[in-house]
Amino acid sequence: MTETRIAPLEGVRVLELGNYIAAPTAGRLLADFGAEVIKVERPGTGDELRNWRLHKGDTSMLYRTINRNKKSVVLDLRTEAGKQAVLALVAKSDILLENFRPGTLEKWGLGPEVLNEANPELIITRISAFGQTGPLSERPGFAAVAEAYGGFRNLVGDPDRPPVRVGVSIGDSIAGLYAAFGAMMSLYQREARRRDAAGAVPLTERVIDVALNEAMFSMMESLIPDYQAYGVDRQRVGGRMEGIAPSNAYICRDGASIVVAGNGDSIYQRYMHTIGRPDLAEDPSLQTNAGRWARREELDQAIGTWACELDAADALAELEAAGVPAGPIYTAADISTDSQYAARNMIQKFDVSTGDEILPGVGFPGIVPVIGDQSLPIRNLGPDLGANTEEILGGLLNMDPSEISAASGREEALQP
Structure with missing residues (x-):
């Protein structure tokens, strides 16, 4: 057929x-x-x-x-x-x-x-x-x-x-x-x-x-409305996203980096408990993104301290078990062998001629x-x-x- x-x-x-x-x-x-x-x-x-x-x-x-x-x-x-x-x-x-x-x-x-x-x-x-x-x-x-x-x-x-x-x-x-x-x-x-x-x-x-x-x-999302309504001129913030925290990349014990997006209010609670900081989870001033953004340096330091004591795979396993969105930072080599990409046919193989040889x-x-x-x-x-x-x-x-x-x-x- x-x-x-x-x-x-x-x-x-x-x-x-x-x-x-x-x-x-x-x-x-x-x-x-x-x-x-x-x-x-x-x-x-x-x-x-x-x-x-x-x-x-x-x-x-x-x-x-x-x-x-x-x-x-x-x-x-x-x-x-x-x-x-x-x-x-x-x-x-x-x-x-x-x-x-x-x-x-x-x-x-x-x-x-x-x-x-x-x-x-x-x-x-x-x-x-x-x-x-x-x-x-x-x-x-x-x-x-x-x-x-x-x-x-x-x-x-x-x-x-x-x-x-x-x-x-x-x-x-x-x-x-x-x-x-x-x-x-x-x-x-x-x-x-x-x-x-x-x-x-x-x-x-x-x-x-x-x-x-x-x-x-x-x-650019609300770049212009925020500026014209409130005089907010957004600036570069590195691996973060303006007004959203905690969401960043962190280096683990084995030198690999992971990305964690723990900025949802309920996710944030689970996230802080996972890294062993229930005090941050329960702090009244950290229950909204606005409050967390104001203390983003403190939060990133706490998360970085936790991450550097674990290999990337172990850190990701703990975050997955807690339902915290996270993942590795893939290279071409990682994507090439990833089972999710393979399952959806997202890498398709072809023989390629360079003129002198077939790859x-x-x-x-x-x-x-x-x-x-x-x-x-x-x-x-x-x-x-x-x-x-x-x-x-x-x-x-x-x-x-x-x-x-x-x-x-x-x-x-x-x-x-």
């Missing part, structure tokens, strides 16, 4: 003109759940992400991860043949994703109005540093800059040191999530109007405008969210550059070999 493939977005075609992480993350999310995502890459080098954190070969594991479940087509958008091929793909697509500097598509003759002429139902999802409008719209910018503009960077790190960056491209990834959500929202609106015979969605409502700085700003059984992160009991299977890793050029241009667009060569820049490459 053949297992039914779960692909809620099957039949949706996405044209991805993005580089780096933001737009490709949106494309990955759509591809993960069945959309056909055609990734357009420049001749020769392709997406620059192919060279980021490159250890062997010509395509990084980062590219293989972010661009999984997609197809790669090489097109030279500097040429008329390349632009016409893009417009032909637009005519057959539901969603277009791009994360160029505002004005770039327009400069290439591929602005929203032109795209709309090719496909009056196309959803155009645009990601940029500061959005398509406003005084900063024309500025270039990566997520690092946007994280700073969004207020995020100011809160990351220790109070006596300069702000630091988290270890992943969080701004790009969050913007990609918003872009995918915006595209699906617009797709739903389009289909609802079709169902109700309510007419086409106007172009202005089919352009989804995601700004990296706004994506990060939207994660067997390399683990890649599974698909989130889970539908059913486990992650859906990854269909393919991020493809080699241009792996699907003939399939898409020849099969979908019925272009002949000479037309494919002209559109993909091969003719130019062959000229002396």
